[in-house]
Amino acid sequence: MAIRQKTVVPVRLGANCPTHARTEVSVRDLVAIMDEPVERGGTNQGASPTETVCAALLACTNVILHRCATAAGLTVQSLDLALNASFDRRGVMLEEEIDTPFPEVELNITLSALGTEAALQETKTNLKRFCPVSKLFAGSGSTIIENWSVTLQNKESANDDV
Numbered sequence: 001m002a003i004r005q006k007t008v009v010p011v012r013l014g015a016n017c018p019t020h021a022r023t024e025v026s027v028r029d030l031v032a033i034m035d036e037p038v039e040r041g042g043t044n045q046g047a048s049p050t051e052t053v054c055a056a057l058l059a060c061t062n063v064i065l066h067r068c069a070t071a072a073g074l075t076v077q078s079l080d081l082a083l084n085a086s087f088d089r090r091g092v093m094l095e096e097e098i099d100t101p102f103p104e105v106e107l108n109i110t111l112s113a114l115g116t117e118a119a120l121q122e123t124k125t126n127l128k129r130f131c132p133v134s135k136l137f138a139g140s141g142s143t144i145i146e147n148w149s150v151t152l153q154n155k156e157s158a159n160d161d162v
Helices: 049-072 117-130 132-139 155-160
Strands: 014-016 023-027 030-034 075-086 104-114 143-153
Touching: 030 049, 049 075, 049 104, 049 117, 049 132, 117 132, 117 143, 132 143
Parallel strands: 104 143
Antiparallel strands: 014 023, 023 030, 075 104
8 A cells, every 4th residue: 555645744943043143943853053144243154044045945946856857757967056146135124124035036057867858848847836945936026037058868869878
């Protein structure tokens, strides 16, 4: 009998806040440190909260892109990601409330894969559909620009090279 996975699961984290700038987040048996740079009163022992949310977009893109590629029949050989975002700091500076703190997020995706153009297009489409962190950004009003640089080799021709 197959085990059916739950579709909605709890997410539990805790945080110790030893200073105004440093947060030690506990999840499972891990601790992640978020901190501000020295020039903003931190000790620079971790990424800032806003850098962390951008890092979460990169990590989620990695996971979901691989899942989408596999489902589409695309074999990922290598993947590199880079993110450039504009961050409207007026909110964190308490100047005014900002509905869209990251008005534009540029996601550069460098992919080398085996498969068809159709599998690649399906992967691209489904990445937008299924990446929860990307959906959080988009839901806040962020414009997400995906720049793909793809080296795609047909699986059949790759087998001929062996």
